[in-house]
Amino acid sequence: MAGKAKIKSALTGYGFILPTFVFLIWFMYYPVYQALNGAFTDWDGFNSPNYIGMDNFVRMFSDEVLRQSVVNALIWVALSIVLAVIPPFFVAELIFHLKNERAQYLYRTFFVVPIVIPGIVTILLWRFLYQGDGALNQLLDIVGLGSLKQLWLGDPNIALYSIILMGFPWISAFNLLIFYSGLQSITSEIIEAAKLEGATGWKRVRTIDIPLSAPQLRLIMILTLIGSLQNIIPPLIMTNGGPGYSTYVPILHMYNVSTVNGEFGYGMAIALVMFVAILLLTLLNMRLIKSDS
């Protein structure tokens, strides 16, 4: 292809992709740039912002609500990662080891179908389940465990865990399919060799499946880490951070200081710190769980 034709072809390609880049920059990167700038101002969301240097960041150190929010967020992240990894991986293993392919298909479908239910419906449903006279306490009564009844969302000592643990049995369809596809990608040669070495059952899971699922594990951990730090909906809808600040998380604090108090500058500073924290945790995670792919 002549040089001119090559250039024309390249320009055509760039021409097609240009709108995507424009929108990406406009809607994704420009707001980040704005937030970066706004973090150093006292912007109220409407009037012209005033530059206040590092005041917003200094304020964070004395912000007791933010401190409690960070502790809650760390608990949330840790438990979320456990729930995002163990149950889906366990189910993926069970399905993968079914002999009958049709049964595999049916079980996969069975676990994936609930994905069509909007997340907000699930949250509202769990809010009702957790009510004092909700299904959970009624169930405990029925099975003779009435003494275990709780104010699941009204007790500051357990409300956070109630929100984190909603969604039982915690089989994320997305994570399940990722783990399942990872298991499928293990070559038959490796499996046969493992069998010859006596690696069957749990031994195979430990020595073959888990190590070879590291790329999937890493992906899910990163996505869960980011997702749980950014997930404002459950605490906002279920408790609005209460009782007290027991279910407050940084993203909810950011939302409330911005939209309720009109302190968008401070909200942006929190967002900026969260961005840096997520980036660092992601890099750390990638270093800790190395894989070739």
Added chain:
Amino acid sequence: MSFTTNAKKLPAILLGTGLLLGGCSGNNSGPSESAAGTSPETANAGWQGTITMYAQAYTPNSKNIAGLKSQTKLREVADEYEAAHPGIQIEFVDEEFKDYTQTVRVKAAAGEMFDVFWGQWAELNNTFPKGIAEDLTEYFDKPNPYIADKATWKEAMNATVISETRSPDGKSYNINGDYVATAFFYNKNLFEQAGIPQAPTSWSELISATQQLKAAGITAMSQAPDYDWFQRHFLSDFFAKEYETIAAFDDSPGVSSLDQSVAIAKGLLNTSDERFMGWWPLFKSLTDNWKPDYLSSDPGVVSSTARNDFLAGKTAIFYDGSWLPENAKDAKVAFELGSFNFPVLTPADTPHTTGEDVSGAVGGPNAAFQFAVATKEANASMKEEGKKAAVIDWLHFLGTPANVEKIVNEHGTFVPTWPDTKPAESMTELANQASNKLKALGVGGSSPNLNKNMQRIFGLYLSGNIDFEKAKNDVQKELDAAIKEYQSKNNVDFSQY
């Protein structure tokens, strides 16, 4: 369901207690407005176009706002205006906003705010960004061309409301034409089941009624007790003798956010005075008989569930606004609804009481006839030549006693507050009782976050998760933070008061 006389009276009693509704009863010499067609010197410079308006509970012919009955009066007023002003249309926004504060912020930031919008004075003064609403003070001080017999527009309005709702720098951002009340509503059938013959008339009877209900296996009450509401009952009583002192800090009648902030800073309304939180243990003695589910919850999160529980007959008593009887009617509740006021306290209940009747301290000029005009910064279309004048002219037309009365009374759950207006029949009792000046006290005006944060501490205390001392320390921290914020936002030096 049958509405008892009590149910009809009750909101009124509460409501009234505050405002100088002096003009509400009697002296209704009829509307004095000039005819709609006689357009004044509408300095709108021939502007033509559409004026958008978000009228909240008064939105006419609404299809999208839950719980609104069919209303036509505001549309009729708009039709009259359009007929007299060819080329101008009034368009009502028929949308339900789950987070109205957020909506206002976003729309204003985008320059797309509604031309005329529902805005309560406290939000306009303290919560919304400064500069989104026009200062209407200068228009209040001039004649309203549609009110022939008043030298200024404000003479047609409620003077107490104007003075109580001014911003710290003395500006009025809305026209404020109605009043809301609160009361304890109760399920008469459940009271009968528990052997309670009549509604409580004192604090001790209220406590005893909840105990009796509980003993009968009936849920006495189950809701998130709204800190902002109940503080006003108790503080208005306990600090009744200091009311004038507190209200006078800003040299104008009524308790403004500046008055509140100065009172906090001076130790009048803070934890150093034992009365400030002296009502918490007293109130806990009541909530200890409630179902505990919602005690520590955010009222905004659980209020509709709690209200539905009451309307479904699951709870016996529910503290709510004067809109509840309408809700009950819509829900076709299967029980007889009654109501009673927040009782007058006695020294036997608490040594802090002054014995004032503060049943009306929670309601106030915070209903729905609260309209502001967007600035050109919040609404780019207001830059059009003549548009602002046209919008103000529409507000003049809308803001006459006759129109206030017509629109507010059609809705039926609020009371018109302007002189020369009279309330709807169901609210007549209110007007008759509305002879007291509103002397409601509370904190919350210093920072948009203050009451929300106080609510969290209040809930933890009532639910037994923290003790009184811890609550007291936390409350003082919130108060200190709030006045610090107020100082920095408004550049105020408290020491000069």
